[in-house]
Amino acid sequence: MRLSKRGEYGLRAMIILAEPVEKNAMPVVQIKEIAEREKISAKFLEQILLALKNAGMLHSKMGVGGGYYLARSASEITLGQIFRVLDGPIAPINCVSQMSYEPCGCPDEQTCGLRLVMGDVRNAIADILDNTSLADVTKRQNTVRKKLGIK
Amino acid sequence: MRLSKRGEYGLRAMIILAEPVEKNAMPVVQIKEIAEREKISAKFLEQILLALKNAGMLHSKMGVGGGYYLARSASEITLGQIFRVLDGPIAPINCVSQMSYEPCGCPDEQTCGLRLVMGDVRNAIADILDNTSLADVTKRQNTVRKKLGIK
DNA sequence: TAAAAGACTACTACTACTATAGACTTTATA
DNA sequence: TATAAAGTCTATAGTAGTAGTAGTCTTTTA
Numbered sequence: 001m002r003l004s005k006r007g008e009y010g011l012r013a014m015i016i017l018a019e020p021v022e023k024n025a026m027p028v029v030q031i032k033e034i035a036e037r038e039k040i041s042a043k044f045l046e047q048i049l050l051a052l053k054n055a056g057m058l059h060s061k062m063g064v065g066g067g068y069y070l071a072r073s074a075s076e077i078t079l080g081q082i083f084r085v086l087d088g089p090i091a092p093i094n095c096v097s098q099m100s101y102e103p104c105g106c107p108d109e110q111t112c113g114l115r116l117v118m119g120d121v122r123n124a125i126a127d128i129l130d131n132t133s134l135a136d137v138t139k140r141q142n143t144v145r146k147k148l149g150i151k
Numbered sequence: 152m153r154l155s156k157r158g159e160y161g162l163r164a165m166i167i168l169a170e171p172v173e174k175n176a177m178p179v180v181q182i183k184e185i186a187e188r189e190k191i192s193a194k195f196l197e198q199i200l201l202a203l204k205n206a207g208m209l210h211s212k213m214g215v216g217g218g219y220y221l222a223r224s225a226s227e228i229t230l231g232q233i234f235r236v237l238d239g240p241i242a243p244i245n246c247v248s249q250m251s252y253e254p255c256g257c258p259d260e261q262t263c264g265l266r267l268v269m270g271d272v273r274n275a276i277a278d279i280l281d282n283t284s285l286a287d288v289t290k291r292q293n294t295v296r297k298k299l300g301i302k
Numbered sequence: 303t304a305a306a307a308g309a310c311t312a313c314t315a316c317t318a319c320t321a322t323a324g325a326c327t328t329t330a331t332a
Numbered sequence: 333t334a335t336a337a338a339g340t341c342t343a344t345a346g347t348a349g350t351a352g353t354a355g356t357c358t359t360t361t362a
Contacts, residue, residue, distance in 0.1 A: 003243035063360025113288035214329025
């Protein structure tokens with residue numbers, strides 16, 4: 001049940017982009033900065049952020065002092081939205097996908113045991129990803145930091 | 152969050168192998184029979200069943216009248232066990248894997264927001280797959296069939 | 303007008319997935 | 333005891349997706 005590197009880097013980047021908003025800091029962050037902080041190839045990250053931009057989740061500013069920033073508030077962007085842009089459907093198998101259903105070719109879909117269980121799995125994952133916003137993530141990070149007495 | 156064809160076919164086959172036990176029928180089922188019923192390549196399925204056999208989940212009988220049968224009772228084999236043999240770890244990302252942990256290289260694992268959420272996802276999937284046995288699946292199939300008045 | 307930033311496209315290396323093929327072994331039974 | 337039915341095992345091949353590189357273009361600010 002792998003998350004791709006593309007998905008991983010994209011989610012990490014979005015979480016980073018959600019942080020300054022909370023701190024009321026200058027919200028524009030550059031590719032290079034994220035890449036260095038997460039030790040990721042800047043060129044690869046560039047493609048990922050571009051995809052998120054084209055999906056309407058990020059805005060950008062070109063030229064000197066430019067960079068990326070969230071298109072909506074961190075509480076309005078869910079991990080599920082980001083995931084689907086970068087890694088496609090959440091469902092483990094197409095016949096239980098809400099967003100891109102396809103028959104799987106089993107003899108009888110209605111009574112297919114695998115389908116019933118994978119439907120549960122899909123819902124469990126979607127429940128988490130669709131109900132966790134970037135704001136929830138940064139909030140949780142801060143809670144853990146405080147608990148550990150970091151920063 | 153894809154389930155591979157290998158995993159899909161293996162799970163389907165195991166569910167089929169769990170059915171005759173319940174019906175007190177002759178428990179030995181041949182590759183060919185499963186392949187035809189599920190419209191799968193018999194040669195591909197062969198490799199999958201062999202892997203499950205080598206993992207101790209299936210026994211087999213060679214020669215005329217031979218075939219495969221469950222090594223343990225259907226209630227003692229979980230979907231999680233089968234999944235791990237065929238598709239590897241359940242965790243979306245290695246740093247939250249129980250069975251095969253590996254650091255993911257993020258600056259601080261303890262306070263990594265992505266890791267916290269993906270840990271939840273891992274647990275949600277594992278909760279389902281590790282607590283669903285083959286017997287649970289066949290039971291559920293029969294419940295649906297009765298409800299629909301099939302067979 | 304130069305430098306800093308993103309936009310866009312093409313391409314490449316690698317790996318994993320999905321099979322296919324074939325030769326071999328075991329077993330029942332005619 | 334010969335034959336056919338079944339699983340065993342290993343090699344290989346095509347394909348698609350993943351992860352990343354490279355290079356050129358465009359926009360913006362100082």
